[in-house]
Amino acid sequence: MWTILGSSRLLAACFPVWRPLLRNNTSLASIQTVLKLQEKKCNSVVYPTRDLEKLLSPDIDRSNFRLFDPTIEEITTAESLFRPTAKHVIDFVTSAIRMDHTPELQQPEVCFIGRSNVGKSSLIKALFALVPGIEVRVSKTPGHTKKMNFFKVGKAFTLVDMPGYGYRAPEDFTEMVEAYIQERRNLKRTFLLVDGSIGIQEADLIAIEMCEEFGIPYAMVMTKMDRSRPAVLVTQYMQIHEFIKSQTQGCFPQPFIVSSLHFSGIHLLRCFIAHVTGNLQKVS
Ligand SMILES: Nc1nc2c(ncn2[C@@H]2O[C@H](COP(=O)(O)OP(=O)(O)OP(=O)(O)O)[C@@H](O)[C@H]2O)c(=O)[nH]1
Ligand SMILES: [Mg+2]
Incomplete structure (x- = not known):
């Protein structure tokens, strides 16, 4: 028992x-x-990719599939960072449209970029599902998030929700996001979201090029996995996996897959955020 x-x-x-x-x-x-x-x-x-792995033929190289493969104990440890307490306040800090409006926070930061409507704000909302009353606005209308929105997770780290690129992007998007990504000193990881049901699009390639050019560490997250059948999803996963391996330098070799609707992959991503911001060891 x-x-x-x-x-x-x-x-x-x-x-x-x-x-x-x-x-x-x-x-x-x-x-x-x-x-x-x-x-x-x-x-x-x-661990949503484990089900997908079962669909692959045995001769496929799986070496990068579990580069980040935390134990349940580590996942549970990371969860505690996303649960607020009186001493560990998780809340919205501020919005900014220019670099000189961004808050001066020393703690490590991660940000979420991607095409309009790819599910950035929904993902942040899912990551903060244990935080009662926190407001992260999502919308079916593309171009909803117009500013960089900063959320602090106690003194541990900050998450930044970005406006989307592509259709209905804010006019000052390039100035705002490029400057942030290039200049933000405490930025530890950029999460580049791509729609898991359609894969990498033209606009995503521009963002990937930007991350590569700036030489920043980033990781790809495939969103909306609940919308695709496993066979389609595994094909997209393999394509993105191959793309990262052959076309990128700064991208973490293992893509993440999430559904903010069904909470798949959210625990693993929380744990990865705790890891890249140097918090996994601190709380264990
Ligand atoms: N089925 C499904 N729908 C999702 C998921 N994530 C987001 N959506 C939907 O996609 C739409 C856009 O979501 P947002 O989170 O606002 O997208 P965004 O990337 O923040 O968009 P912008 O702020 O406009 O750049 C909304 O209608 C969400 O409900 C998901 O995991 N599954
Ligand atoms: Mg948004």
């Missing part, structure tokens, strides 16, 4: 089903069956 309870710490956070089962004196065997099913579901939510 201890093993079941011990291995289900994250499970309990994702799917708190075992509590009512225990209260109702359900038999241990049925609890185990339910937990096994939930654990499988939970693994798919936490």
Whole structure:
């Protein structure tokens, strides 16, 4: 029983089903069956690419698939950073449209860039799902986010939501975002979001070129994975994987896949953010 309870710490956070089962004196065997099913579901939510890997033929090189492969314990540790307390306040700080309007924060920072409507604000909202009352505005209308929005996660790090590029981008987008990415000293990682259901588009190539030219470390995140069938998703994943390997220098070789709607990949991304901002060891 201890093993079941011990291995289900994250499970309990994702799917708190075992509590009512225990209260109702359900038999241990049925609890185990339910937990096994939930654990499988939970693994798919936490490590979404593992399900995709199963669809690939065995001869495909998987060496970069699990470069970042934290344990459940590390994932749980990172989760605590995204849970606010009286001493660890998670909140919106300010908006800025120019570099000289950006807040002077010393803590490490990560930012989210991508085409208008790709799901940047939705992803930040999902990352902050444990923060009651925090406002991150999303919209079906492209070009919704017009400013750089800064959110502080205690003294640990800052997340920055950016306006999108491409269709209906703000006029001063280039000035605003390029300057930020090039000049922001505490920027530890840029997350470049691409729509997982359609893959890399022309406008994404321009952003990739910008990241490469500035020599900044960045990572690609495939969004809206709930919109594609696994077979389509795995094809996009492999294409992006190959693209990163052959065409980029500064991009982390392992793309992330998320669904902000179903919370898939969100735990892993939280953990990666904790890692790149140097916070994973601090809280463990
Ligand atoms: N199905 C699905 N829809 C999503 C997901 N993420 C975002 N969306 C939808 O995509 C639309 C755009 O989402 P936003 O998060 O506002 O996109 P954005 O990249 O911030 O857009 P801009 O601020 O305009 O640059 C909204 O209608 C969201 O509900 C997802 O994971 N799955
Ligand atoms: Mg937005």
